[in-house]
Amino acid sequence: MGRISEETRASNEASIRAAMDRLLRGDLSPGGKCDLKTLAAEAGVTRTAFYPKKARDGSERSGPYQHLAEEFERRLKALQDAGDIPDPRAAQIERLKTANAELEKRVKDRDRVIAELTAFKQLALSRIAAQHLEIDRLRGDLARRPELAGPVGVVASLLTPRGKT
Structure with a gap:
């Protein structure tokens, strides 16, 4: 391909700058991104x-328009650093990444709470079982040594599960 005239170069640069401004404002064509490929297509020049x-x-x-590509990427990065993302898909991706990170944190927190509650439940069941064994032991002692249940007995008789004393 031959060299282009200065008029053509100036015209191409003007159309690249106009396309650059549109893309950085967020005015993207359907299916386009805020990237060099779309910039070249919008400006009507080859990407190379x-x-x-x-x-x-x-x-x-x-390259003939490499300085404009560098300017485009510099301006795009400045917008992104400022929190303004002109590409709606990129903005959506960022929102989804943030939401995903928040959900992952919530799941980890819930997993931790579930683990704590499971450990607490196990401890409570162990204590209940130990208390049940102690009650059974005391009932057995009372049955073997009736003198403990005298008129002013040392051990008070507890109701059995069937309601007998």
Whole structure:
């Protein structure tokens, strides 16, 4: 491909800048993103014009519109750093990542609470079982040594589960 005239270059730069401003405002065409590919399509130039080229001697030289690509990426990064994301899909992805992180934290917190409650339940059941065994032991002692239940007995008789004394 041959060289382009200065008029064509100026016209292309103007259309790239206009497309850059539209994209950075969030005015994206359907299916477009806020990236160099969409910028090239919106401006009507080839995407390769934004990247460095190899000269015939093997050295690199800048692409004709590489400085505009760098400006676009710099402005896009500045907007993103300020919290303004012009690409609705990218903004949605960020919102979903934030929501996902919050939900993961809530699940971890709930798992921790469930583990604590399970441990508490196990401890409570163990204590109830120990108390039941102690009650059964005391009832057995009372049955074997009736003198403990005398008129002013040391051990008071407890009701059995069937209501007998």
